[in-house]
Amino acid sequence: MALSMLAHRDEVGLKDGLLLVGGQWRASGDGVTWTHRHPATREEIGRFAVATAEDVDAAVKAARKAFDEGPWPRSTVGERVRVMHRFSALLREHSDELLSLLALDNGVPKTFGNIYAASVTVAADVFDHHAGWIDKAGGETFPGYQGGDKLAVTFREPIGVVAAILPWNAPFLLFAQKLGPALAAGCTVVLKPSEYASFSVLRLVELLLEAGLPEGVVNVVTGPGDPTGEALITHPLVDKVSFTGSRAVGKRIVEASAGTLKRVSMELGGKSPAIVFADAEVPLAAATAMGTVTMGLSGQACIAQTRALVHRDVYDEFITVAQGVAGYMAYGDPFDPAVLASPLINERQLDRVLGYIQKGQEEGARLVQGGNRLEGDLGNGNFVAATLFADVDNKMTIAQEEIFGPVLAVVPFSDEDEAIRLANDTQYGLGAGVYTKEVQRAFRVSKRLRAGSIGINGFQVEPHMPFGGYQQSGIGREGGRSAYEAYTELKSVMMPLTEAMM
Structure with a gap:
């Protein structure tokens, strides 16, 4: 029997999504829906x-009014x-409901919500x-550099109106990483969720209002990049854009920000290596690397270790274990506790991943496992089997470009x-990941890697640690004090304390 989500939809009681502008839920101006x-x-x-x-203009103006005149800042x-x-308490209370909505949004198995980085708990x-x-x-106080009796201090003030643009793959974590520091700093927000994960985010916003957030502080505009996203990133009253997504969109945001010199924070993906040395716990390393590109999101995660660099x-041994992990993946109904991996998010991504798999074979990589679209009862969905390539040259396309699918490329080193x-x-x-039993090597290698987050013998997201990348993986960091400060402006104030100095 072909898989169906309709019974789950009816059980959850999914309702049509509306825009939130100035505290009012409403339809779009022209009545168009997705x-x-x-x-x-x-x-x-x-x-x-x-x-x-x-609609975007109205939402931004509502956020502007809430910032300039409202109580929150x-x-x-x-x-x-x-x-x-x-x-935070409401998030924990509604965790199961939110995981069900996410399963209806993007097909990620509910059991994956037990993994901390994908859970509602991490958002809380x-x-x-x-x-x-x-x-x-x-702020800080400073002594007078030129002498004299004076007061020199700095203040941190909220940056203003923030455009927060979320991806579809980890909306709970990314909602929190953007709105958490923005709201803590006193900013107001216009939020645009991905069109492929809007229902769970709309519920998050309802809970935020229930928690007592004043009207207009958070506004929501749903829809695709054109017209919704483009109108948001180009709006002159937006002070900062915080974005997680593709490099192409990230570059467009940088271009759009130039006109008004908007502040920009972006996380734009990766091609993270897992470096496995000869003294490593090889089964652990192979299971972790293969697991990050198969389990849960099926490799549709920016931090997935999609290149395994393995000592000859x-x-x-690494290939054997990784092949076993790939073959263990179970696909199907995301509400089924036995299901471990998701479909690809849409047909475009399905075609893209299958194209990369074909490219890998054409360029000479050895296909060890997978590489095919799943058929039968799952044939209507966007499922691709967990795929393992061996004997990959690091110059090959599958080792250089972000595939965003269940594909692991294994490269040997000496x-x-x-x-x-x-x-x-x-x-x-x-x-990046470093797998070795030698502590000195682990830190020595970590210091030489050009990457923002390094996991030694494993990887874990921590809510109080900075997260972000070097080079084309983005600008800025989310998490920790650096994220809070990114939603503030630093102001210096100086005042002489005696009339003689005036």
Whole structure:
């Protein structure tokens, strides 16, 4: 029997999505809607409003008014902290409901929500963490450089209106990593979720309002990049754009920001290496690397370790274990606890991944496992089997370009210097993994890698750690104090304390 999501949709009680402008939920100005098709079945699941340029203008002006005239930027520390902690509590309370909505959005298995980085819990922790910065991220006092009795201090003030643009693959974490520090700093926000994961984000916003956030502080415009996203990133009243997504869109945002010199934070993907030395726990390394490109999101994650650089002495063992992990993946109904991996998000991505697999074979890589679209009962969905390539040259297309699918490319190396050279031979620099039992080597290699986040013998997202990349993996960091400060402007104030100095 062919897979269907309709019963799950009806059980969840999915409702059509609306725009949120100045505290009011409403349809788009021209009544146009987006029909969401589930990636596992291509069935119509629901509809939501597509914001026009005029709708975006209204949302930005509502955020501008809330910033210039509203209570949130001028609220006390206690008021802001209480709202953010109430929201964290509501997230934990509604975790199962939110995971069900996400499964209807992007087809990610509900069981994957038990993994911390993909969970509702991590979003709650991020909000709790940033609530803690509200009374701590103050300014400084400086002694008079030229002498004399004077007061020189700095203040941190909210940056203004933020355009927060989310991807579809990790909306809980990215919602929190953008709105957590923005709201903690006192900013107002116009939020655009991905058109492929809007229903779960709309529910997050409902809970945020329930927590007591004032009207107009967060506004939501749903829809695709054209017209909705383009209208948002080019709006002159937006002070900062925070974006997670593709390099192509990231470059367009940089271009659009030039006119008004908007502040920009972006995370734009990666081609992260997993460096496996001969003394490593090879089964752990192989399971981790293959797992990041198969389990849960099926490799549709920016931080996935999609290149495995493996020492020749343990190369065959690594391939054997990775092949076993790939063959273990189970696909199907995301509400089924036995299902471990998701479909690709849409038909365009399905064709793109299959094209990369074909390219890998044409360029001479050895296909060990997978490489095919799943058929039978899953034939209506966008499923691709977990794919393993061996004997990959680091110059091959599948080793250089972000595939965003369940494909692991394994490249052999002979010594430490070669491993580092191969790891850094990329336009990206988001993350990396180092697998070794030698502590000195682990830190020595980590220091030489051109990447923003390094995992030693594993990888984990932490809500209080900076996350972001080098080179074309983006600009800025999310998480920790650096993220909070990225939503503030630094102001210097100087005053003589005696009349003689005036």
